[in-house]
Amino acid sequence: MQCVMSSDAEGYSEVEIADITTGASVLVEGIVVSSQGAKQKVELKVARLNVIGKSDPLAYPIQKKRASREFLRTTAHLRPRTNTFGAVTRVRNALAYATHKFFQENGFVWISSPIITASDCEGAGEQFCVTTLLSKTGDGTECSVSSIPTSVDGTIDWSQDFFGKPAFLTVSGQLNAESYATALSDVYTFGPTFRAENSNTSRHLAEFWMIEPELAFADLNDDMACATAYLQYVVNYVLQNCKEDMEFFDAWIEKGIINRLTDVVEKDFVQLTYSDAVEILCRAKKKFEFPVKWGLDLQSEHERYITEEVYAGQPVIIRDYPKEIKAFYMRLNDDGKTVAAMDLLVPHVGELIGGSQREERLELLESRLDELKLNKDSYWWYLDLRRFGSVPHAGFGLGFERLVQFATGMDNIRDAIPFPRTPGSAEF
């Protein structure tokens, strides 16, 4: 905000103009008046000014000239003071609150799914181990391997670990959410999830927040309707409540973003089956890098072609994927080949939401576990939900930082979360 101070203002004589530098904090009181300049509508006529906290202009890490995003990640504790990250933070906040509002207004109950889990249900790969066996000593980094408890055969003696067995950071709260949905009806999770994936891309984080609603007495159509209503609600909320920040993004980050988001709120979402999507891709007069064939997963170039070229920026929901390329818990369709799964694709980020109707029939779920050579004993409690009072149910998952990217136009997912965690980087 432009502040204009004349010599009759209180504190004028004490203020060292040289103290009002980038990064300093000041207390300004005055009257908001029409601005005489062209750059802003209003300005503050200063009645009183105090410098609260100085900032050495030579030492302050973020100089006035535009700092690169890469550099700003090394000063993640100061980057929220910039226009861009202030705006990202406020829009992220609005999306989070709109998420709670949407689900609460529709009768969903928020569940905190566990972060640490010793459950064997989740994929063993790409999980972080959580342990107290590698305790720090001395200067905080020395830990001798010889102090790790072992069994006679040299393997780690997990019984001496905090949880008495190997424990990991969760990759999804879905299975836990299902247990609450089959007790209380509609629920949702909103919490952090983790992948120990060694990918240094602009689309991956080791730590990210997920929203996972789970609807009881619901099928795939209900699930798609919920995903559509949710996305339109939160995007509309941001457009209505973050106008200044959205104008900032439209001007400086992605021209046309307000129109792109308005389309999402106002236009119908396209729905087509995986089989139709494959047919569209086969007919396309475009050369793709990856092959297109029924049974193969769609690559992001295919998804982009469909949402950006075929449907000109409309969100697209693709449903009924081959069972071989989807997770064990998805409900088998009557054709015996596809499952009741859906992916919601949007321009700019690609897949934003993935969901499915869950297999509620015990025998079918068990035979799917057998087919995939998964250990049924590990899934005892998940199978219990089908043994006792099973109900048709469905849900979806949404990576919250992808949503922030979608709503702000930020290119790199590391700029969509306050303190990003990636391979080699867990500072602050």
Place this chain on the structure above:
Amino acid sequence: MQCVMSSDAEGYSEVEIADITTGASVLVEGIVVSSQGAKQKVELKVARLNVIGKSDPLAYPIQKKRASREFLRTTAHLRPRTNTFGAVTRVRNALAYATHKFFQENGFVWISSPIITASDCEGAGEQFCVTTLLSKTGDGTECSVSSIPTSVDGTIDWSQDFFGKPAFLTVSGQLNAESYATALSDVYTFGPTFRAENSNTSRHLAEFWMIEPELAFADLNDDMACATAYLQYVVNYVLQNCKEDMEFFDAWIEKGIINRLTDVVEKDFVQLTYSDAVEILCRAKKKFEFPVKWGLDLQSEHERYITEEVYAGQPVIIRDYPKEIKAFYMRLNDDGKTVAAMDLLVPHVGELIGGSQREERLELLESRLDELKLNKDSYWWYLDLRRFGSVPHAGFGLGFERLVQFATGMDNIRDAIPFPRTPGSAEF
């Protein structure tokens, strides 16, 4: 709900009454009518009934007779189907939503503080290590110590770990929140935090959710006012929005809980200094187990005496504690002996909120780190917040599960979270 089905209802002849057992799911349609029984006001006159999912009454783990809380923790996937845990879950949900509503309506921005951190600022003890060095192989539990990368001296080679150095689960998001508060003004966190503390008590969890607001341009009085307004808001929200569940708790879990909570909303909170509290305790005609003396920390027997006996159930805020028993970041008072810290005590759970004004003066913060022999280099970014545009700021932390206990009367904190994590226990 009582459902009454007469022989003219659709599906009457197909329904096997034997299939409607505890744990089964049924679809019932009908008309709500005044009940003829005395136990309920209304009942459902069934027009149509279908059994959706059967439940073998002999196999269903939760039998009709009242199951113990200990037993129910072993069936955490089914316990939300009981009256008690259904009510706890709904009140927990209401408290979470009320938390967001309160802060959003007062202009606070939600910040997701990081879960994994390699920052050395946090206490090294009692933290869980997060690593990919102990990867699972084969059946998921075998990991040979010889496969852990080591340096020549036999210590672990952390450079080969996922983050390139030791990384831990966060114990608090406060320091991160401070960096956002000094950029954007008032913020709050609401996320999971962790303690690798080997305590098997009814008051401790290894994984719990914390709410940590941080107020910019604020002192301890602002902080206490915010804590008071927050607590009254969320308790009132539950009383207004969870009437049936609160009546259930009042009848079955803690007689008088509605009155106890109403007092919190309506009565003023007592404020007194630590020094006054010590004086009250010294004059008390009660024999305490632990000694009372200026400079010693208050034990829970002392806190209980003050809030339950001296102030008869009113919440009490004690402020200005000796600096020796409080954290390094708390602001030194002018007496040079105490810091601007506060604890909010409530009947039933004791300390519910702990907060402080933060030391915003660089030199004082640095000399406090020196006194405690903490490594200033580790705190470089935290000190930056004082180097560049420092502002008076204050905040507090609240353990969410303690709040759930306070609002429901549940004795054990393991029953205040869906899937509790404690030493030896991380199932589901």
